[in-house]
Amino acid sequence: MKHLLIAAGLLTATSAMAAEKPQLTVYTYDSFVSDWGPGPKAEEAFEAVCNCDLKLVGVEDGAALLSRIRLEGENSEADIVLGLDTNLIETAKKTGLFTPHAVEADYTLPIEWADDTFVPYDWGYFAFVHKAGVDAPSSFRELADSDRKILIQDPRSSTPGLGLLLWIKSAYGDEANDIWADLSDNIVTVTKGWSEAYGLFLDGEADMVLSYTTSPAYHLIAEEDDSKTTATFDEGHYMQIEVAAKLAGTNQSELADQFLNFMVSDAFQTIIPTTNWMYPSVTPVGGLPEGFNSLKVPAKALFFSPEEAVSARSEALPEWLEALSQ
Amino acid sequence: MARSTQPVSTVPGLAAACVVAALILGTLAAVAFRAEAGHGFLFADWAALRFTLTQAILSSIISVVLAVPVARALSRRRFAGRRVLIALLGAPFILPVIVAILGLLQVFGRSGWISELLAQFGAPPIRIYGMHGVVLAHVFFNLPLATRLILQGWQEVPSERFRLAAQLGCEGRSLFRLIELPMLARIVPGVAAVIFAICLTSFAVALTLGGGPRATTVELAIYQAFTYDFDLGRAALLSGLQLVLTAAAAFTALKLSREGGFGAGLDRTIHRWDGGAPIVDAIWIILAAVFLLLPLSAVVMSGLEGLFTMPPVVFKAALISVAVAAASTAILLMLALPMAATIAVRRHGLVELSGILGLAASPLVIGTGLFIIIRPVADPTSLALPVTALVNATMALPFALRILVPAAQDTVLRHGRLALSLNMKGRVFFTRILIPRMRAQIGFAAGLSAALSMGDLGVIALFADPEFATLPLQIYRLMGAYKMQAAAGGALLLLVLSMTVFWILDRGGRWHVED
Numbered sequence: 001m002k003h004l005l006i007a008a009g010l011l012t013a014t015s016a017m018a019a020e021k022p023q024l025t026v027y028t029y030d031s032f033v034s035d036w037g038p039g040p041k042a043e044e045a046f047e048a049v050c051n052c053d054l055k056l057v058g059v060e061d062g063a064a065l066l067s068r069i070r071l072e073g074e075n076s077e078a079d080i081v082l083g084l085d086t087n088l089i090e091t092a093k094k095t096g097l098f099t100p101h102a103v104e105a106d107y108t109l110p111i112e113w114a115d116d117t118f119v120p121y122d123w124g125y126f127a128f129v130h131k132a133g134v135d136a137p138s139s140f141r142e143l144a145d146s147d148r149k150i151l152i153q154d155p156r157s158s159t160p161g162l163g164l165l166l167w168i169k170s171a172y173g174d175e176a177n178d179i180w181a182d183l184s185d186n187i188v189t190v191t192k193g194w195s196e197a198y199g200l201f202l203d204g205e206a207d208m209v210l211s212y213t214t215s216p217a218y219h220l221i222a223e224e225d226d227s228k229t230t231a232t233f234d235e236g237h238y239m240q241i242e243v244a245a246k247l248a249g250t251n252q253s254e255l256a257d258q259f260l261n262f263m264v265s266d267a268f269q270t271i272i273p274t275t276n277w278m279y280p281s282v283t284p285v286g287g288l289p290e291g292f293n294s295l296k297v298p299a300k301a302l303f304f305s306p307e308e309a310v311s312a313r314s315e316a317l318p319e320w321l322e323a324l325s326q
Numbered sequence: 327m328a329r330s331t332q333p334v335s336t337v338p339g340l341a342a343a344c345v346v347a348a349l350i351l352g353t354l355a356a357v358a359f360r361a362e363a364g365h366g367f368l369f370a371d372w373a374a375l376r377f378t379l380t381q382a383i384l385s386s387i388i389s390v391v392l393a394v395p396v397a398r399a400l401s402r403r404r405f406a407g408r409r410v411l412i413a414l415l416g417a418p419f420i421l422p423v424i425v426a427i428l429g430l431l432q433v434f435g436r437s438g439w440i441s442e443l444l445a446q447f448g449a450p451p452i453r454i455y456g457m458h459g460v461v462l463a464h465v466f467f468n469l470p471l472a473t474r475l476i477l478q479g480w481q482e483v484p485s486e487r488f489r490l491a492a493q494l495g496c497e498g499r500s501l502f503r504l505i506e507l508p509m510l511a512r513i514v515p516g517v518a519a520v521i522f523a524i525c526l527t528s529f530a531v532a533l534t535l536g537g538g539p540r541a542t543t544v545e546l547a548i549y550q551a552f553t554y555d556f557d558l559g560r561a562a563l564l565s566g567l568q569l570v571l572t573a574a575a576a577f578t579a580l581k582l583s584r585e586g587g588f589g590a591g592l593d594r595t596i597h598r599w600d601g602g603a604p605i606v607d608a609i610w611i612i613l614a615a616v617f618l619l620l621p622l623s624a625v626v627m628s629g630l631e632g633l634f635t636m637p638p639v640v641f642k643a644a645l646i647s648v649a650v651a652a653a654s655t656a657i658l659l660m661l662a663l664p665m666a667a668t669i670a671v672r673r674h675g676l677v678e679l680s681g682i683l684g685l686a687a688s689p690l691v692i693g694t695g696l697f698i699i700i701r702p703v704a705d706p707t708s709l710a711l712p713v714t715a716l717v718n719a720t721m722a723l724p725f726a727l728r729i730l731v732p733a734a735q736d737t738v739l740r741h742g743r744l745a746l747s748l749n750m751k752g753r754v755f756f757t758r759i760l761i762p763r764m765r766a767q768i769g770f771a772a773g774l775s776a777a778l779s780m781g782d783l784g785v786i787a788l789f790a791d792p793e794f795a796t797l798p799l800q801i802y803r804l805m806g807a808y809k810m811q812a813a814a815g816g817a818l819l820l821l822v823l824s825m826t827v828f829w830i831l832d833r834g835g836r837w838h839v840e841d
Contacts, residue, residue: 030787034795035639036807057707060787063553070556071360071698077705091556149436154533156550188436189455190538192530192546195805199428200534202810203628204437218808277808321370324538 023053024255026244027078029065031276033058038268038275045267052255061193062159062242066092073097074249079256082121082244082263087162087313089118089243089306099248102257105264108283109241110301118243121263122278125237125298126163127230128208129201129215136208136231140168143231144182149206151188151197155317158193159240164210166309167238169316170302176316180323187324213237213295218277220291229296236300242278332671333742333755339668339677342661346720347680350569350687353695354562360698361559371547371564378543379571381457381532382525385464390518392465393472394510396614399607400473401480402598411615412477413829415470416774417622420781420824422798423530424805425625425817430463430535432624439620455537463535464528468521470618475728478770479513480506482732488598512583513732519579520724523572523685544568548688558694565691572686573679580678622821629818632811640800640816644823647780647797650715651827654779655772657719662726662771667760669727670734671742681727684720692717693785710789714796717785722775729774733767734760773831777824797823 033039033056043054059065062083069081074097084092092098100116107113109123128143128150130136137143143150153161169176188206191197201209208231219225244263246256262268269280273289280288304312400412418426433439434454441451454462483505491501529545544564551561668677696713700706706713737760745755761768783798795803797820804813 030799031803031806034800034803034807035637036803036809061553064788067553067556071694072701154539154546156546156554157533162554184538187538189534189536191534195802196424196427196530196534198808199424199805199810199813200431200435203428203432203435205431205435215808222808321539325373325540 021051021053022252022255023055024050024079024252024259025055025057025077026080026082026259027057027059027065027068027076028081029061029083030058031061032056032083036275038271041271041275042268045271046259046262049262049267050255050258052252054259062088069097069247070095076247076249078247079250079252080244080246080259084118084243084245085159086239086241086243086303086306087159087166087309089115090310092245093117093306097247097249098245099250101246101260103260103264105282107264107281108279109281110239111303113241113281115243115306118245119260119263120241120243120281121268122272122276122281123239123241124212124214124278125239125301126160126167126210127213127215127232127237127296127298129198129211129228129230130208132227132229134207136229138232139234140171140179140183143186144179146186148186148208149188150183150186151201151206151209152190153194153197153210154190154192155313155320158191160194160210160212161190162313163238163240165316165320166304166312167302169312170238170304171233171235177319177323180320181326184324184326190324212240212278213298214273214277214279214292217273217289217291217295220294221274221289232296232298234299236302237298238302241281242276333738333745333751334667334671334760335752336668336671336674338664339666340674342664343668343674343677343680346661346684346723347676349716349720350680350683350692353692353699354565354569354687356695356698357558357565357691358562361557361562363559365555365557365560367560367563368547370542371544374542374544374547375567377536377541378526378528378532378545381460381464381528381536381541381543382522384457384461385468385525386518386521388461389465389468389472389521390476390514392469392614393476393517394514395606395610396469397473397476397480398506399610400477403604403607403611405611411611412474413825413832414618414622415474416777416828417470417821417825418467418618419471419774420777420828421625421821422781422783422801422817424802425814425820426467426621427463427531427534428628428814429621429625430466432628433620434459434462439624455535457536457541459535459537460528460532460541463531464521464525466617466621467531468524469614471725472517472521473614474770475517475725476510476513478729478767479509479732481766482736483509485597513728515579515582516728516731519572519575519682520685520728522575523682523724526568526571526686527688545688545690548690552690552694561688561691561694565688568686568688569683572682576679576682625814625821626818628811628814629821630815632813632815633818634815635809635812636815636819637812639795640797640804640812640819643795643797643800643816644819646711646794647820648823648827650711650718650796651776651779653712653715654718654722655776655831657716658722658726658775659768659772661719662723662730663761663768665723666727666730666734666764667738667756669731670738678727682724684723687720689717689721689785690788692720693788696785697788706789710786711794713789714786715779718779718782719775721782722771722778725774725778726771729767729771730764733764737763769834770832773828776831777828780824780827781820 031037039056046054059068066088098117101119103119155161155165168179172179197209213230216228219228250256264282266284269282270284272280436451527545532541532543548561548564551557665677697706741759786796786799801813801816
């Protein structure tokens with residue numbers, strides 16, 4: 001009995017000690033927290049400097065993440081949301097759940113970044129991945145006129161899918177629906193998410209798959225396989241910028257600020273390229289890992305501001321549905 | 327209080343049905359009440375509804391129509407590997423959707439095995455994408471299940487009926503009319519309704535095999551309403567629509583299915599004297615086996631290499647999945663056994679209905695609803711595994727009832743009156759007569775439920791705790807991290823584990839010695 005009491009006392013003591021450390025809760029998408037994502041390494045690096053407990057919570061993908069935050073509303077457990085992209089920023093801002101940051105950094109983004117609420121942590125260009133050594137089209141027009149087969153994702157359920165929708169809209173404006181109509185016989189199928197499309201591409205189901213210019217870096221670095229490359233399009237390539245922000249309802253405001261600053265520091269940014277397979281938003285002092293330098297870099301970056309992205313989506317989605325439902 | 331004239335009480339079954347109905351309708355209500363002003367039903371939803379209904383009706387009819395001759399052939403032939411084939415019938419069903427899609431397209435895709443074979447003869451690749459592709463995929467998932475359920479019907483015909491038929495020289499068409507057709511009339515409508523409900527909530531399969539937005543299903547619209555639009559009212563409305571459609575299908579099935587069994591038998595090993603045409607049976611069995619085994623072997627072949635590149639966390643996830651499956655199976659039996667007993671003594675609309683709704687309920691709605699309900703009282707993330715087990719049990723319930731109800735009805739019919747005259751009622755009847763006599767069906771139902779739970783991503787993605795990922799979730803994560811080969815290895819591990827669990831439970835309950 002006495003032993004039990006002592007044991008119980010010890011247990012309470014240790015849990016009390018653990019409780020003394022403040023906890024910072026970060027909601028993010030599932031692939032961030034997976035064992036192969038940036039999560040575990042980022043957690044270790046931040047906990048080494050913050051004297052806190054970093055709790056990462058994974059929620060499917062960026063869009064589902066924003067829904068979760070809206071579902072939880074003002075009394076969300078989250079202090080930080082990490083993993084929205086620029087296409088979701090406008091909707092996120094309108095919820096009034098996020099609060100401005102005080103982060104200053106020398107971003108190495110192809111565009112100027114001035115948002116007062118959202119802090120970018122990585123970015124990439126959408127692109128079609130194909131086998132190296134095969135001629136690839138150099139524009140959507142050329143692709144549509146060719147008999148190349150492509151795999152794409154559904155803009156209603158997938159971030160890259162939405163990216164492609166906005167890519168074509170930003171490049172072609174009012175003619176976007178013509179491009180889609182001409183592309184329809186090139187599209188093998190439309191998948192729910194990125195994984196299905198990429199998996200089918202690796203199985204040889206199509207010539208090209210919608211992904212990122214940074215995708216070949218995975219094959220180069222992790223598999224020492226240089227057989228994948230991306231097609232560079234003359235119209236330019238649409239960018240995805242992934243961001244994080246502090247919630248207004250946080251009770252760990254200082255810690256949250258510390259995290260956002262940490263996120264644009266070298267300690268975090270060096271983790272990004274080989275775990276998230278994207279470009280870091282601030283190139284680390286040591287530069288990018290070997291393999292990233294051989295990637296194709298588009299001559300022109302296409303980008304909708306968060307406000308434009310929302311109206312472009314609502315215009316382009318019905319066009320897409322109509323063109324591909326013929 | 328009037329003395330009950332039934333050997334088992336209907337109260338526990340009614341209570342279980344209420345739990346299930348509360349879970350499904352309560353979560354739906356929770357989502358609806360949380361909704362802000364939204365769009366309601368959109369014009370585009372009509373197109374989605376039409377497509378969803380068409381493919382679900384086609385898929386369920388074709389699955390059942392093809393399953394009857396296959397099950398008939400399997401019921402009257404004995405051959406080496408028959409048991410393995412029957413066990414493998416459970417396999418397509420338990421694969422995570424994404425794995426099944428990749429497996430199917432490795433066989434039927436543009437660059438799949440069949441297209442490559444055609445290319446040898448200079449023929450163009452087959453065009454799989456479209457309505458026929460959607461139906462093909464759904465038949466791949468459901469034909470084996472339908473076969474297995476209908477085969478169960480054949481096995482439950484008392485051996486004496488076949489013996490008598492043989493003595494009277496009753497063969498072929500007349501045997502079919504007198505024995506097999508009544509059995510089919512009792513089993514088939516329910517099986518068709520279950521498959522209809524499964525196909526109604528299809529999303530990734532329909533979209534990918536359908537080739538594009540023409541193949542938009544209601545479930546996709548629900549997903550979109552939840553994520554990009556955050557229109558909970560619309561999500562709840564569409565999900566309610568799925569429930570109504572399923573309820574309609576279930577009622578139609580009940581109306582169509584004929585009551586009554588074959589009376590008592592002496593539980594002798596089933597022997598068949600009717601020959602039929604061995605060639606025809608062989609053709610059916612071979613066709614079904616090839617259709618089933620080709621995509622499965624694609625999954626196995628791509629998994630073999632990956633098995634050795636799998637990181638250790640995958641094995642941890644496998645253990646977690648086994649634990650969730652065990653819990654889910656226990657919950658399932660606690661719900662399904664009393665419900666089956668209740669239906670056996672008196673058909674009861676609420677019980678029958680809540681027994682099938684689990685399939686039609688959108689996992690997203692159940693998950694989100696539970697999240698809304700749990701959050702004020704506890705941290706949903708810390709309850710991820712129990713919640714997953716509960717939801718998986720609800721989804722497996724319709725199958726379990728299809729398996730258990732006919733046997734429970736027979737048992738009550740055969741032994742009910744004698745038991746009552748001996749004053750064996752309630753718990754005594756339940757534990758001493760009903761349960762032992764349903765061992766085989768309980769084993770099959772438990773095996774199917776465990777395997778289903780192992781393979782289903784379920785609601786875990788909504789609640790995910792990084793520390794406690796299940797095997798399907800880890801497979802998705804590996805894919806998301808470009809590690810397709812390791813993911814294929816994980817899928818093979820999942821397939822083997824699920825089949826093992828299924829085999830153990832199914833064999834464990836079986837007392838028929840068939841051959």
